[in-house]
Amino acid sequence: MNSKIWLSSPHMGGTEQNFVKEAFDTNWIAPMGPNVNGFENDISLFLGGTTHVAALSSGTAGLHLGLVLLGVKAGDEVICQSMTFSASANPIAYLGAKPVFVDSESETWNMSPALLEKAILDRQAAGITPKAIIPVHLYGMPAKMDEIMDIAHRYGIPVLEDAAEALGSSVNGRMCGTFGDIGILSFNGNKIITTSGGGALVSENPGIVKDARFLSTQARDEAPHYQHSKIGYNYRISNLCAGVGRGQMEVLAERVGQRRAIYNQYYNKLNAVRGIHFLTEPAGYFCNRWLTTIIIEPAIAGFTREDLRLALEKDNIESRPLWKPMHLQPVFSGCAFYGDGTAENLFINGLCLPSGSNLTQADMDRVFAIIDKFIR
Numbered sequence: 052m053n054s055k056i057w058l059s060s061p062h063m064g065g066t067e068q069n070f071v072k073e074a075f076d077t078n079w080i081a082p083m084g085p086n087v088n089g090f091e092n093d094i095s096l097f098l099g100g101t102t103h104v105a106a107l108s109s110g111t112a113g114l115h116l117g118l119v120l121l122g123v124k125a126g127d128e129v130i131c132q133s134m135t136f137s138a139s140a141n142p143i144a145y146l147g148a149k150p151v152f153v154d155s156e157s158e159t160w161n162m163s164p165a166l167l168e169k170a171i172l173d174r175q176a177a178g179i180t181p182k183a184i185i186p187v188h189l190y191g192m193p194a195k196m197d198e199i200m201d202i203a204h205r206y207g208i209p210v211l212e213d214a215a216e217a218l219g220s221s222v223n224g225r226m227c228g229t230f231g232d233i234g235i236l237s238f239n240g241n242k243i244i245t246t247s248g249g250g251a252l253v254s255e256n257p258g259i260v261k262d263a264r265f266l267s268t269q270a271r272d273e274a275p276h277y278q279h280s281k282i283g284y285n286y287r288i289s290n291l292c293a294g295v296g297r298g299q300m301e302v303l304a305e306r307v308g309q310r311r312a313i314y315n316q317y318y319n320k321l322n323a324v325r326g327i328h329f330l331t332e333p334a335g336y337f338c339n340r341w342l343t344t345i346i347i348e349p350a351i352a353g354f355t356r357e358d359l360r361l362a363l364e365k366d367n368i369e370s371r372p373l374w375k376p377m378h379l380q381p382v383f384s385g386c387a388f389y390g391d392g393t394a395e396n397l398f399i400n401g402l403c404l405p406s407g408s409n410l411t412q413a414d415m416d417r418v419f420a421i422i423d424k425f426i427r
């Protein structure tokens with residue numbers, strides 16, 4: 052059997068172990084310490100220097116805290132992009148609030164501004180103002196944040212920006228994660244950089260980040276004993292994981308370059324093939340190319356995305372359909388949805404190709420050898 056080629060696997064830079072060793076040597080084996088502070092600083096600088104950062108145990112924890120900080124309570128409605136990973140929407144359910152799903156537009160595959168506004172107007176006509184809007188930057192491609200923020204401001208609804216897949220992506224030089232009232236990042240094992248598991252909540256508002264730190268460390272009031280006037284969470288990152296993160300921040304820009312080079316290889320080889328389409332960058336958009344994705348039109352290409360996925364799998368190569376939209380998930384059946392079929396079509400015909408920054412040329416050649424059999 053050929054060795055496994057993963058969709059996206061961890062890629063250490065080399066200095067991570069130094070930071071972890073230092074944590075051992077100084078006995079900072081705790082959910083706080085110099086690596087946590089250093090990691091937060093590194094992220095803040097990377098995002099442009101004016102962003103405040105609370106490093107957490109996961110991106111999902113960031114979304115949960117973000118909704119808590121925006122005041123979402125049981126029975127409230129929260130608008131969420133339908134085409135996404137379930138972690139974008141699950142925290143709405145943690146709070147007993149109701150997701151209202153919005154479809155994608157076809158240019159970035161992210162939340163459609165037109166359908167977002169339609170959803171808000173329709174909810175308002177029913178006497179409800181949604182408490183928050185959760186747009187996502189799928190596969191690293193920035194959503195149409197200028198339009199989404201305009202609409203959000205017009206209706207006075209805060210934005211929780213899910214930038215879990217988009218660290219290093221930007222629009223006109225502004226980094227993803229910094230557009231919303233609150234942004235979240237993920238450092239899960241398959242993301243562009245990883246702490247083995249981790250995330251961050253970011254905001255230009257220092258008060259929000261201070262409150263996130265407070266809630267993420269069990270909401271202890273200032274007192275010598277344990278005193279609580281709020282429900283807290285245990286969501287802080289460990290000083291060990293943050294050490295891995297500091298090492299990874301040193302190579303983040305390089306990782307973005309490597310993933311973009313992999314996208315370019317796929318694009319140059321397959322863009323001319325009839326029935327295969329790529330997600331390209333609108334003017335001013337910069338995508339970290341976390342995953343390279345293609346749409347296969349079966350009627351024109353002569354094969355389906357599932358044909359290709361199974362052939363890759365037979366050669367021990369991992370590929371994956373695009374995210375199945377949340378409004379089609381059994382667990383969210385019955386939730387409101389505003390759409391026009393865009394996300395559903397992307398799901399039916401879309402495939403994520405191996406995109407890790409540690410793929411070798413031999414790996415890429417194996418992937419192309421399988422694809423070549425279909426397009427001949």
Ligand SMILES: *Cc1c(COP(=O)(O)O)cnc(C)c1O
Pocket residue numbers: 108109110111112135136138139187213215216236237238239249250
């Ligand atoms: C990975 C991911 C998350 C969750 O991040 P974790 O760190 O795994 O909890 C949230 N949203 C999206 C879009 C993701 O891809």
